[in-house]
Amino acid sequence: MRNLFFFIYRFRAFLIFLSLEVLCVFMLVRYNTYQGAAIFNSATTYVGYVLEFQSSVKDYFRLASINNTLATENAALRAELMKYKDIEQTDSLNKMTDSLYVVTDSAKALPYILHAARVINNSIRRTNNYLTLSVGSEAGVRPEMGVITPGGIVGRVKTVGKRYSTVTSILHSQMLVSAKIKRDNTSGTIRWTGGDYRTALLDFVPLHIKPAIGDTVVTSGYSTVFPEGVMIGTISSVEREPDKSFYTIEVKLAVDFAQLSYVYVVEDPHREEREKLERDAGIKSDEP
Amino acid sequence: MNRKFGFINIVQFVLFVSFQILFMDSLILYSTAFCFIYVGFLLFLPLGISRVWILLLGFITGFTVDVFYDTMGIHAAASVLLTYLRPHILNLLTPRDGYDTSDTATIYAMGWRWFLAYAVILILMHHAAVFFLEVISFRDVWYTLLKIVTSTIYTCLVMVIIQLLFFSGKRANR
Numbered sequence: 001m002r003n004l005f006f007f008i009y010r011f012r013a014f015l016i017f018l019s020l021e022v023l024c025v026f027m028l029v030r031y032n033t034y035q036g037a038a039i040f041n042s043a044t045t046y047v048g049y050v051l052e053f054q055s056s057v058k059d060y061f062r063l064a065s066i067n068n069t070l071a072t073e074n075a076a077l078r079a080e081l082m083k084y085k086d087i088e089q090t091d092s093l094n095k096m097t098d099s100l101y102v103v104t105d106s107a108k109a110l111p112y113i114l115h116a117a118r119v120i121n122n123s124i125r126r127t128n129n130y131l132t133l134s135v136g137s138e139a140g141v142r143p144e145m146g147v148i149t150p151g152g153i154v155g156r157v158k159t160v161g162k163r164y165s166t167v168t169s170i171l172h173s174q175m176l177v178s179a180k181i182k183r184d185n186t187s188g189t190i191r192w193t194g195g196d197y198r199t200a201l202l203d204f205v206p207l208h209i210k211p212a213i214g215d216t217v218v219t220s221g222y223s224t225v226f227p228e229g230v231m232i233g234t235i236s237s238v239e240r241e242p243d244k245s246f247y248t249i250e251v252k253l254a255v256d257f258a259q260l261s262y263v264y265v266v267e268d269p270h271r272e273e274r275e276k277l278e279r280d281a282g283i284k285s286d287e288p
Numbered sequence: 289m290n291r292k293f294g295f296i297n298i299v300q301f302v303l304f305v306s307f308q309i310l311f312m313d314s315l316i317l318y319s320t321a322f323c324f325i326y327v328g329f330l331l332f333l334p335l336g337i338s339r340v341w342i343l344l345l346g347f348i349t350g351f352t353v354d355v356f357y358d359t360m361g362i363h364a365a366a367s368v369l370l371t372y373l374r375p376h377i378l379n380l381l382t383p384r385d386g387y388d389t390s391d392t393a394t395i396y397a398m399g400w401r402w403f404l405a406y407a408v409i410l411i412l413m414h415h416a417a418v419f420f421l422e423v424i425s426f427r428d429v430w431y432t433l434l435k436i437v438t439s440t441i442y443t444c445l446v447m448v449i450i451q452l453l454f455f456s457g458k459r460a461n462r
Contacts, residue, residue, distance in 0.1 A: 012339075013339035013372070017368060017372040020364075020368045024362075025365065027354075028361030029361075031361065040351075041355060041358050042357075044355065047356060051356070125319045126357075127419075127422045128359070194431070
């Protein structure tokens, strides 16, 4: 027994080194697989507070460009609104009382709910990039919700704290997004391979399709994370490699991740019902 | 040998880690050269600090950076590796007549060659651990290796600049 204690004492540095490394690897694996509440990450209240302070200083220097983006979006929304008003004024069908309009597509009855959020931390140059938003469970944000901007998709909520939340950016080596080419509805998967933060790959487009440079790629709506038809980017190059049964397609992402300031968290009111149904039917895939 | 972990080290911890969190993300060169300036805190710790204590300090430092970077465990693992290797590297690099009580891990006290050897070896180990844990697999090995080499050079340069700017010759002879 005395020898054992002596042994432990003699190699205490090495043993502590080993146990700390095991702890680190355990945290690494757990963090990469586990979704849910914030334990120790940037959605924790105090950490979020520091990041919010940092971004409030940084944002001050780009107020002009942030205002510009918001004004452009307002203008686009206003134009759309005017279009609807115009239709309503010229259309007398709405005022008819002898017919009843029944909504048959339940997806249209309850639209998506958007929560506006400020980006308080954002990385673009690492292998696995995350964002921190200044909304949390108090505002109704839950893990697995999609995050978009007027320009296109940004990522998916990973963990949620009380006032802050962490988002897995699509610039993350393990993030896959179900996508489709808008022109012919060919579906594929968007994947980021690292390096340049402006381009991603569109996988699994079969060879009988003829994708062209400049085609728009949007979300497919097959997952509950993003609504259908949200912009992802445009095809910038199409290559046909001899030993592969799919094209290698590069997509130029629509969102400039270096300029993110305000984003929307998308809440799908039907999500639980749809996921339960798909799970019960046994077709729930692992793909996000 | 100077064994004291004093107030000055706590100040260094706060400065290095907050600098890392607040500014270093904006100072990445060409998406390949990263500067992990917080390793400076671990490198400049007193030479005679106990082996167990420095391991815990390494863990705390790496963990703090991890929390802000959302890279749970990566920087903590790399920092613990660095602090485990540090006493061994110090032994390897012992000057002919051993370390003086007044010696610190600085250019002023130990000279250019000693400091560069010390810093390059430890920073290389640390950065290799960070970048390989980040990709986990061995795909894109060349890109990862390029990142390790350029980042090591970058961080070492920053360490030397910090020493020349903020560590005076007087303090080393205290």
